[in-house]
Amino acid sequence: MTSVYPYLPEMIASFGVERKDVAKWAGATSAVFSVAQSLTAVPWGRASDKFGRKPIIMTGLFCTMCFFLAWGVSTSLKMAIIIRALQGACNGNVGIIRTMVAEMVQERELQPKAFSIMPLVWSVGSVFGPAFGGLFAKPAERFPGLFGNSYFFNKYPFALPNIIGGVVFLISLSTAMLFLKETLHSKRHSRDWGLILGRRITEAFKDRPFRRQQKLRRYSIQDAEASAPLLQTDGTSRPAKAGREKPVAPSMSSVFTRQTVISLVSYTFLALHSVAFDQVLPVFLNYPPQEHTPRNTSLPFFFSGGFGLNSGHIGTIFTFYGITSGVIQFVLFPPLCARFGVLRCFRVCVLVFPVIYFLLPFTVLVENATTRYAALLVLMICKAFAVIIGFPCSTILLTNSAASLSILGTLNGFATTFSALGRASGPALAGLAFTWGVKNNMIGAPWWILGFIAAVGSLPVWMIVEGEGPTAGSSDSSDAESTDAEEEAVVFDDDDDLLDNLTTARRGSGREQQGLLKKGSEDTRNTGYGTVR
Structure with missing residues (x-):
């Protein structure tokens, strides 16, 4: 919701x-x-490697929410720029989300579906964010019956959509606190009171007939990944090995391999031109239209004019754009990657961008309004297809270029840094090019510059070799597997796993399995843990 503001030109x-x-x-x-964002991304990533993914994500969410609300009450250009800078500094932990997904899903065949969740959420935000921004900006003018006499909304006409966004941030922060599990290996066994509270709240809303069935399991582990020490085969607990708990800072040589650098470069170019497109498009749509005559038009390059739309209409267009992106993400992305492969899909996407950027400014030359808007929407849908498939493919390729899970936090921190530099230079360059193009009767200047950048950025993609993923070189994973094999113990993930294993034991061979079931139940009541040899 922070990426596109349909009311930004008016603001x-x-x-x-x-x-x-x-x-x-x-x-x-x-x-x-x-x-x-680029300046703080690596420190955020390093902090997540040291303190855990969850607390860093929650800290970033809270700070971003505060400055998001402050953005809505900006009264000067200087104030707006400072607040946007603070927003970016608090938003430098976005790469940690990718790290958590990579740590949770290490199977390559499941990665397209897993990494498609992030763009899908972005698509949902692209549906509601621009709609709220366009609809609720200047509420005193749009809804005079409700807000016409409000001193606050007359003084701060862009506050209401940001207040709605703040509510969304608060819901996200609460969800993370109550239900998000820690994925950093060295912090998984720490007790998480937020998860415990979330479990209690969930149990309070469960149906009564199921509560009696779950009474036996109520005092089992609250969250094995967050709070449980490992068990020996005799059922007694012992602390995990010190070597597994102490995080080791990765070296730069292990982070920046040849394939990792190539993936970072391609990811940076993708972020540069795609975000610049999203930022300059509302300005282009808001710019007044122009009647094209031989005196002010000299094809193919010299012409001007925009669409002359207000923030409400721009928000509607971006809402349709977001819905289309969500459909593409949910319906097309997983089967396409499964059939043609991640790398091949990414290569097709990077070839689509230059064509879209070159053609888009020519839509203002279409005289018929219906045809003009249809041409614009077709190009936006093609761009949505390319960006929605391109970003998760790039993320998967970057993740699979890492040699070890232990470097993912730092690697994604650098990925956020470099992509943020692209996100900074792209919109700034496109904004300057737009201003220059307006003054020189060349409205297509920013789009053609972005097309050239996209063409250059497509070259490194052809040097990418898809890696095997970080699981092969992950010392943490191998240590964990060997330790589990030596102990011959299972730490149950949650209460449901315990019940399933005990049920399996009940179906076994007579008295021996019944004894195991009884022992597991006793351990559950007394210590909250159970083991199966």
């Missing part, structure tokens, strides 16, 4: 900026966000 103009300079300053607000 910048409300600060007293001339219309011809709106694109430049809109790009600047996006650039400072990404610059600050």
Whole structure:
């Protein structure tokens, strides 16, 4: 919801900026966000390797929520730019989400579905975010019956969509606290009171007939991944090995391999031109239309004019764009990757971007309004197809280029840093190019520059070799497997796993299995743990 503001051109103009300079300053607000994000991404990643993924994600969510609300009450261009920079600094932990997905899903055949969740969530946000931004901006003007006499909304016309966004952040923060499990290996066995509270809340809403059945399991482990020490075969607990608990800082040589560097470069180019497209498009749609005559039009390059849309119409277009992205992500992405492979899909996507960027400004030359909007939507759908498939493919390739799970936090921190530099330079460059193009009767200048950048960025993709993934070189994983084999013990993931294993034991061979069942039940009541040899 923080990536696209359909009301941004109007907000910048409300600060007293001339219309011809709106694109430049809109790009600047996006650039400072990404610059600050790039400066803090690696420290966020390092912190997640030391303190755990969950606390760092929650900290970033809380801080971003606070500055998101402050953005809505900005009263000057200087204030808006400073707040956007603070937003970016707090948003530098987005790479940790990719790290958690990689740590949870290590099977290559499941990676397309797992990594498609993040763009799918982005698509959902792209549906509701622009809609809320376009609909609820300037509520005193749009809904005078409700907000016309409100001093607050008359003074801060862009506060309401940000308040709605703050509520979404609060829901996300609460969900993370109550239900998100830690995936960092050295922190998995720490007690998580948030998960315990979440389990209690869940149990409170369960049907009564099932509570009696689960009474035996109520005092079992609260969350094996978060709080349980390993068990020896005799049922007594012992602490995990010190070597497995102490995180080791990865070396830079292990992080920056040849394939990792190539993947980072391609990911940076993708972030640069795709985000610049999303930032300059609202300005292009908001710019007044122009009647094209031989005096002001000299094809193929010299022409001007936009679509002349307000924030409400722009929000509607981006809502449709988000719905289309969600459909592509949910319906097309997994089967396409399964059939043609991640690398091949990524290569097709990077070839689509330059064509879209080159053609898009020519849509203003279409005289018929219906045909003009249809051409715009077709190009936006093609762009949605390329970006929704391209980003998760790039993320999967980057993850599989890592040699070990232990470097993923740092690697994704650098990925966020480099991509943020692209996100900063892209919108800033596109904003300056738009301003220059308006003054020189060349409205297509930013799009053609982005097309050239996309073409250059497609070259490294052809040097990528798809790796086997970080599981092969993960010392943490091998240590954990060998330790589990030596102990011949199973730490149950949650209460349901315990019940399933005890049920299996009940179906076994007579008295010996019944004795095992009884012992597991006693261990559950007394210690909260059970073992199966």
